[in-house]
Amino acid sequence: MTKKIAIGGQLGKVEIEKVITEIAGGQLEFVVKSDLDAAMALKNGEVDYYVGACETGSGGALAMAIALVGASHCVTIASPSSVMTSDEILEQVKNGKTAFGFTKNSIDQVLPVLIKALI
Template sequence: MIRIVIGGQLNKQAIEKQVKEMGGDNVEVSVKSDLDAVMAVKKKQADYYIGACETGSGGALAMAFALLGKDQCVTLASPSKIKNEQEIENEVNEGKIAFGFTASSSKHILKVLIPAILKVAL
């Protein structure tokens, strides 16, 4: 079972629904405040952090950057760039555990991110 926490500032419930639909019985998903979500990952109570905001990094990843370290985090989509499928898969394969993206890109990003996480973690 892969444990995913959702933080960030926008679309938490929509992201939760999509992650549950895509991950099925392989994922346990919970929505938390940014601090609680990142602390769950830091304490090994969750495996991955996902968050969305307007920029893909500020409100989505600020706490993760601060508490997990920049080497554990990645912005998958910003207003000016959306990583492609191969880039997203590479980030997961390289061991990133906290992912941020813009709210407007969430459906596209999750369609690639969740299968990549399932492939690595299962």
Template sequence: MKIVVGGQIDKEEIAKIVSQLMNGKAEIEIRGDLDGAMGVKEGKYDYYVGACNTGGGGALAMALALLGSKSCSTISMPGQIKSEAFIREEVEKGKKAFGFTAQHKDEVLPVLLKAICEKEGV
């Protein structure tokens, strides 16, 4: 499995957290938003994660433009972290790109990555 980290904030830190949580179950790359979203569209990456201040703007703008809203989900925004059930449901629906606020990365990434691993059987 390949996960690309995009977004506007904390890419290095997010990639480090993803790598630790995935514990060798995925290849992690950091790319610009356009390259990351295009890579998902072309099948180079399985999932895209990104952070910004709103959870949907800079985190997902390119993914939304290239992949469409049916493939993208905002899993946190200022003052609101989506529930574990919501995040799991979005993964099960086949969403491939996930945006969140940088300050919520420690809360949402474990839930998101666990749901992805369960869906992918890794």
């Protein structure tokens, strides 16, 4: 069964969509939604994962996901002052996190690692 990702957050949706398309090559489905609609899709089981970007990696990227699915399911993988390593990102996926936030300027650094881990 193909896993599905909702792209939410406030920034970089076009760039995120492009990276997912390039990396996943059809192995993942995705939908682009507002942050609220994307978080609701995750909460309702319509998608398996949520990804979003903003300036901080947590505010506009994850606020709705935290509110709707709970902080225990969410993680900021890149903020202005800290970017998780590949191993740390893989560990978050293994630990069952389903909503991932990051800064817009870290998309090319963290998203390929995350997408490969989700596949």
